[in-house]
Amino acid sequence: MRPPRTAPPTSPGHVLAVLRNEGPLTRQELQDRIGLSRVTMVERLDLLHRLGLLRQTGHRASSGGRPAEILEANEAGRTALVADVGQRHATVAVVDLRGDVFAQVHRPLPVGHTPRETLSGLLATGRELLAETGRADTLCAMGLSVPGQIDHELGVTVAPPTMAAWQGVRLREPFSDALSVPVLLENDANALAFGAYCDLARPHAALVGVKVGTGIGAGLVISGHTHRGETSSAGEIGHIRIEGNEQRCDCGRRGCVSAIASGQAVIRQLRPTGVRTAEDVVRRVRAGNLEAIRVTAAAGRLVGTVLATVVTIVNPRYLRVGGAIGVLPPFLGALREAVLANAHTSARDGVDVDACVLGSNTTLAGVAGLVADEMLSPDAVDALVSAEASAVS
Ligand SMILES: [Zn+2]
Known part of the structure; x- marks a missing residue:
């Protein structure tokens, strides 16, 4: 679990969070909500724009002056691989951070399937789907839901007895080693609840x-x-x-x-x-x-x-x-x-x-929502901004 570090409330990551929660908004509305000067807000928005995290969705007539640009968080520019493994099935999909599905494969699994075969099968299919959709370059994370209680620290599941072979198996490494992105885990019922929440x-x-x-x-x-x-x-x-x-x-x-x-x-x-x-x-x-x-x-x-x-x-x-x-x-x-x-x-x-x-x-929608919240959290976005800044200097 990540340490509870709170981003400064006016950082670029915080600006994006306000847009995600309350947007679309005009720059003026953002300034009013966050309490930043015009100059600093323009800077913040410029940084977010350069990272492809912001987009303009139209204009709003303003009293006098020019119509104001309406801004929203761009959740479509980044890609996640999401998968759901059950007792008798596995599904893998390529999605953007809004949860829009670009490609998906659903497969039945044999009774007593083993993690080694199932995880390497998922990885191979995931790679094929990423190539097919041409979205491999924008892959930012992988999300996986499995039955059973998850130890988030170790990245293992306390598997149900019917999936005994999965007990204590490290679930992140096969994907993080191959794809070089963070891998998030979630219990399948939690993912289902979160998917229903995102859908509403x-x-x-x-x-x-x-x-x-x-x-x-x-x-x-x-x-x-x-x-x-x-x-x-x-x-x-x-x-x-x-x-x-x-x-x-x-x-x-x-x-x-x-x-x-x-x-x-x-x-x-x-x-x-x-x-x-x-x-x-x-x-x-x-x-x-x-x-x-x-x-x-x-x-x-x-x-x-x-x-x-x-x-x-x-x-x-x-x-x-x-x-x-x-x-x-x-x-x-x-x-x-x-x-x-x-x-x-x-x-x-x-x-x-x-x-x-x-x-x-x-369930897949819930995994996609979890990935979006994690990868677009104020901390994650501020880290992207710092990385971008050090790459430029
Ligand atoms: Zn029981």
């Missing part, structure tokens, strides 16, 4: 995102930032224990939410009817199979009951649900009902419960 145009409101695929996880976005918690385990709702339930969970304990309501648990309950994979569950539910609908709805109800507590504590404006099982109508419908029935009245009345609109791309 970054509202000034708390958001809870829940991913129900093979496993179950949640992420919290509060005041524009992902709340990871002291040990990066905030939102691990899959391992909350449900009283009176003795089903063994793959974490080694009994009675976890995951053991009863995850995709894996739904598959297990439907196994006698021939279901083997999450895709089988999705197909049956969509075809109107009553048993599949019943089991899926029961899982949604349980997850909703747990989320009612989360909603009561966090009091979010948005609750967004993703993952192959989470977005199925019987699951989502039962989840919504359980939240509304069990959360505190005031919190319940204030929350909007819905599926992630971007579908499976929500």
